[in-house]
Amino acid sequence: MKALTQTDFNFKGQTSIYHGKVRDVYNINNETLVMVATDRISAFDVVLPEGIPYKGQVLNQIAAKFLDATKDICPNWKQATPDPMVTVGMMCEGFPLEMIVRGYLCGSAWRAYKDGMREICGVRLPEGMRENERFPEPIVTPTTKAELGLHDENISKAQILEQGLATPEEYEILEKYAIELFRRGTEIAAQRGLILVDTKYEFGKRNGEIVLMDEIHTPDSSRYFYSEGYQERFEAGEPQRQLSKEFVREWLMDNGFQGKAGQTVPEMTPEIVAGISERYIELYEHITGETFVREEGQNIAERIERNVNNYLLK
Incomplete structure (x- = not known):
């Protein structure tokens, strides 16, 4: 189980990059945004030290489905999902x-x-x-x-x-x-x-x-x-x-962490990380009614770079 916790791509036309708590957003020609849902996880406004495998894919694919399912209510920024962990959309203020x-x-x-x-x-x-x-x-x-x-x-x-x-x-x-x-x-x-x-x-x-x-x-x-x-x-x-994600917050609070000064994030053992990953996949399958297909067996960053570049070159 691998997790993508950092990205540093250089796409064609890229003018800037913003690293958020969970997402890395690439500005293409001040017109298009490439949003990469990484496997970072945050709680109490703190990015935790371990990434959660498949979390980015879960978030990105659920969000894409709901954006498509609600576009009759209001317009949204999504244009395409060229990779399981990436949404490309319109730049907005x-x-x-x-x-x-x-x-x-x-x-x-x-x-x-x-x-x-x-x-x-x-x-x-x-x-x-x-x-x-x-x-x-x-x-x-x-x-x-x-x-x-x-x-x-x-x-x-x-x-x-x-x-x-x-x-x-x-x-x-x-x-x-x-x-x-x-x-x-x-x-x-x-x-x-x-x-x-x-x-x-x-x-x-x-x-x-x-x-x-x-x-x-x-x-x-x-x-x-x-x-x-x-x-x-x-x-x-x-x-x-x-x-x-409340179960993550509760686990942190039970172990003395609420993001306050001087507090230390409890150890995220492989078992804890795997358990959180399975909870994310469980939600995906419940909310979509579909079996989650794990994208694995390849270099995640290389796959994303290839898929995004192929989309941008169209």
């Missing part, structure tokens, strides 16, 4: 925001609620809610999009408008698209025996039009519960069976 949609009270929202917080990003939360309880309607809780190494921060609609991060008209479209995308994702998940719990969307502008960017409905950007047994577990106050 991104909003410095992540539009997070929550259907259930869990994760960081639950931790804040348990500590007495009753408002997130300007949205009032009902009293008396329990962990993993469904909201009456999905809520939108945006965050700022932080630079590498910094933490995303919750932000309200009022603050977004006050800081000029979006105009009132733009924000209404962002929120509308986010809710509609979440509903579509919920419908697709339900067909596969899953619950889409919460997720994030990123948007940009292209020629004055708001466009959906990046990945959607992957285990890095979303949290899923299994539908079967959800109600029984909720009523009994038991943890939900879930397919998301």
Whole structure:
């Protein structure tokens, strides 16, 4: 099992490269972006020291399927997927925001609620809610999009408008698209025996039009519960069976790491790495209804370089 954790390609027409927490984005002639989904994994805004085999392929292929399945709701940046770990798309001017949609009270929202917080990003939360309880309607809780190494921060609609991060008209479209995308994702998940719990969307502008960017409905950007047994577990106050990156965060917290100064990432043994890889593949197969085909037996970087160059030369 090999993992791709670094890339340093030089494609024809390349003008710059951006290394994100998980993705490496290559700018081609300031017009096209080549986004490589690496096997890096991050949690608590920290890139962990070990890569997860097949994770990049899982993320890229799930995102491609959902971008295709939601293009009737809003335009998106995707043009092609020339490699299992690569999406090529239109360059857009991104909003410095992540539009997070929550259907259930869990994760960081639950931790804040348990500590007495009753408002997130300007949205009032009902009293008396329990962990993993469904909201009456999905809520939108945006965050700022932080630079590498910094933490995303919750932000309200009022603050977004006050800081000029979006105009009132733009924000209404962002929120509308986010809710509609979440509903579509919920419908697709339900067909596969899953619950889409919460997720994030990123948007940009292209020629004055708001466009959906990046990945959607992957285990890095979303949290899923299994539908079967959800109600029984909720009523009994038991943890939900879930397919998301939350199990990685929980493993880190159980081992004394939350991304705070002075804390050390626990050892990621081959068994831990293999287990995380299998969880990603499990989600792929559940959410797509297809068997995951592992791309292996070759140099990953060489394969990507060849496939992307062949696409760009067309």
